[in-house]
Amino acid sequence: RPRVLSGIQPTAGSFHLGNYLGAVRQWVALQESHDAFYMVVDLHAITVPQDPKELSANTRLAVAQLLAAGLDPDRCTLFVQSHVPEHAQLAWVMNCLTGFGEASRMTQFKDKSARQGADRASVGLFTYPILQVADILLYQADEVPVGEDQRQHIELTRDLAERFNGRFGETFTIPKPYILKETGKIYDLQEPSIKMSKSASTPKGLINLLDEPKVSAKKVKSAVTDTDTVIRYDAENKPGVSNLLGIYSTLTGTSVAELERQYEGKLYGALKTDLAEVVVDFVTPFRDRTQQYLDDPETLDSILAKGAEKARSVAAETLSRTYERVGFLPAK
Numbered sequence: 524r525p526r527v528l529s530g531i532q533p534t535a536g537s538f539h540l541g542n543y544l545g546a547v548r549q550w551v552a553l554q555e556s557h558d559a560f561y562m563v564v565d566l567h568a569i570t571v572p573q574d575p576k577e578l579s580a581n582t583r584l585a586v587a588q589l590l591a592a593g594l595d596p597d598r599c600t601l602f603v604q605s606h607v608p609e610h611a612q613l614a615w616v617m618n619c620l621t622g623f624g625e626a627s628r629m630t631q632f633k634d635k636s637a638r639q640g641a642d643r644a645s646v647g648l649f650t651y652p653i654l655q656v657a658d659i660l661l662y663q664a665d666e667v668p669v670g671e672d673q674r675q676h677i678e679l680t681r682d683l684a685e686r687f688n689g690r691f692g693e694t695f696t697i698p699k700p701y702i703l704k705e706t707g708k709i710y711d712l713q714e715p716s717i718k719m720s721k722s723a724s725t726p727k728g729l730i731n732l733l734d735e736p737k738v739s740a741k742k743v744k745s746a747v748t749d750t751d752t753v754i755r756y757d758a759e760n761k762p763g764v765s766n767l768l769g770i771y772s773t774l775t776g777t778s779v780a781e782l783e784r785q786y787e788g789k790l791y792g793a794l795k796t797d798l799a800e801v802v803v804d805f806v807t808p809f810r811d812r813t814q815q816y817l818d819d820p821e822t823l824d825s826i827l828a829k830g831a832e833k834a835r836s837v838a839a840e841t842l843s844r845t846y847e848r849v850g851f852l853p854a855k
């Protein structure tokens with residue numbers, strides 16, 4: 524079976540609809556066909572200031588949400604990044620292989636550091652794409668299911684893997700991004716030209732899966748559309764409506780073409796009211812399941828212990844091969 528690897532940050536508490544549709548939903552599907560490794564990336568979370576108590580609580584919450592979304596620990600390896608020390612160890616090697624200019628071109632860093640004020644951004648935030656390179660290469664992943672915003676980091680991963688292999692001999696699998704066209708970028712409900720994001724979106728533009736369902740319904744009903752009245756998919760000229768159609772289509776399994784037929788001659792209000800109901804029907808059981816997993820911390824801990832053990836066995840093998848190739852004297 525080909526291997527997939529992906530991660531999600533525990534930073535915000537609740538996952539948002541973009542995280543779910545862009546990434547986590549694919550993780551659930553891929554565990555059936557792939558040897559799947561999924562992790563909560565707490566090392567990435569500390570690239571911006573964190574409250575220690577909140578970080579550990581949010582890490583548990585992220586695991587509970589992944590299980591609620593449908594990850595099955597018997598079908599995939601689910602773990603917390605800091606439980607596998609090899610991530611930080613391989614990241615150092617990759618840091619030393621990356622050009623400063625090359626790292627400076629990462630647009631995510633530019634966006635995020637601009638939001639924080641360039642002087643206040645940490646060196647960790649600057650090098651986090653390189654930690655991500657290590658995350659992926661450690662597991663010899665064939666594919667990486669992520670949202671469109673991560674494409675550049677997968678490109679960097681491919682470049683560094685090829686550079687290492689070229690310099691030191693075949694060591695790493697060259698991974699491919701796994702990004703779905705329909706859901707690779709879910710847009711902000713108020714500003715459909717930017718991605719839905721925990722840090723850039725306003726509260727009204729962002730659907731948090733763990734919010735009160737009626738709060739999310741209200742946000743859908745007040746989503747920005749356009750002055751035209753036709754319900755038609757046209758990402759360029761009708762980004763708001765197209766975003767709603769994309770979300771609707773993915774959550775219900777109805778094609779966009781079919782939705783266009785269903786809503787022919789109807790007003791935007793009808794589409795929004797129905798989509799609000801679809802969202803409520805999705806988040807209500809999701810919230811309940813998340814709470815059930817949170818209420819059972821022993822089960823959660825044992826899933827993570829098993830996941831870390833399995834992840835470590837793969838990661839340790841890749842790291843020791845890498846160290847050997849680099850020329851580090853083996854410890855006796």
Ligand code: AQP
Nearest residue numbers: 531532541542545546669670707708709719720721722
């Ligand atoms: N709007 C989105 N559409 C599609 N996919 C998205 N992802 C995030 N936003 C969208 C994908 O979700 C996965 C996990 O992302 P993350 O751990 O990087 O989460 P994040 O960075 O906390 O999410 P945000 O909202 O993007 O935060 P900001 O912008 O504040 O950093 C990834 O696969 C990502 O592509």
